[in-house]
Amino acid sequence: MAKWTAFPHLGEYAYTAATLKKHWARLHAGDAEPLPRDKAVLDAWALFHNGEFQKAVQAGLDAGGDGITCANKAACIYANYLEKKEKTRLDLFLEAAQRAEQQAAADPKNANAWYWQAYALGRYSQGISVAKALAQGLGTRVKDALEKTIKLQPKHADAHIALAAFHAEVIDKVGSLIGGMTYGAKKETGLNLYAQALELNPGAPIAMIEYANGLVMLEGDKRMKEATRLYERAAATEPMDATERLDVELAKAELQD
Known part of the structure; x- marks a missing residue:
């Protein structure tokens, strides 16, 4: 495995298996993963929450099962935020999608x-272009898997x-008539x-960021002030x-642009 780009704030988060248990409910309010x-x-999850993404992948694979x-x-988090090479990013998403598919089977x-x-197929789709991904039938796979999750x-x-985001991106790319x-x-x-996402996990910056992006994609400039407020909260x-x-x-960087 090639060396990954390090999380820029390594050492600022220092969860152990014991401390992670205490904060599990808050940290996993987004993905509802059982303790x-x-x-x-x-231990693999502690590495993840501390930003040791490459080690977390290896530890999770070594543990097997829910690991x-x-x-x-x-x-996926590493590929989305830190990997600089586009081909490596896409490969990581595809590998994760394949592992998850086997896990679901x-x-x-x-x-x-x-x-x-x-998630992995969705980010891969954004990488190759949403229009191309829809033509390959990836959109339907993403939608079906997310509906199954919920x-x-x-x-x-x-x-x-x-x-x-699936609904917003499809409408943004092909229009509401064809999209529907x-x-x-x-x-x-x-x-x-x-x-609903923001209601389920009100403290999550990603929920605020994605909601803001979705408002602009679906409603245009008339929701720009609301979107900016969500970014400021994030x-x-x-x-x-x-x-x-x-x-x-990410939210701070967007506000500075």
Whole structure:
């Protein structure tokens, strides 16, 4: 495995298996992942929350079982925020999608097996262009996997965000008429899903950022002030772990542009 770009704030988060248990509910309000019983899996998650993404992937894969979920999340978060080479990013997303697909086949009731398959394919789709991905049938796979996630775990805030983004991006790229007829994408559905995500996980900077992006995609400039306020709230959030720190930094960077 090639050396990954380091999380720029290494050492600022220092979760252990013990301290992670205390903060688990807050840290996993987005993905509704159950607290692991296996110490090796919990150790992998501690590495993830501390920003040791490459080590978290390896530890999750070594632990097996639910550790695969940690490996997939660590790979996807790293690829999304820190990997600079586009080909490597896309490869990481595809690998995570394949692992998640195998995990879902082995454990069909595992909500996050479906979710990480959808997330990885969704980010891959953005990388190759949404229009191209839709033509390849990836949009339908993403939508189906996210709907399955929410059916299995109705409190999965991140799946609500991702499904909302699906509706917003499809309408943004192909228009509401074709988007609705061909892909079942609807503006109202997207807006409702964003609002539900923020209700389920009100402290998450990513929920605020994605909602802001969705408002502008679906409603245009008339919602720009509201979108800016959401970005300001995200930027003012006190991050609980490495991923939230990356989200907060992203919000700050957007406000400076």
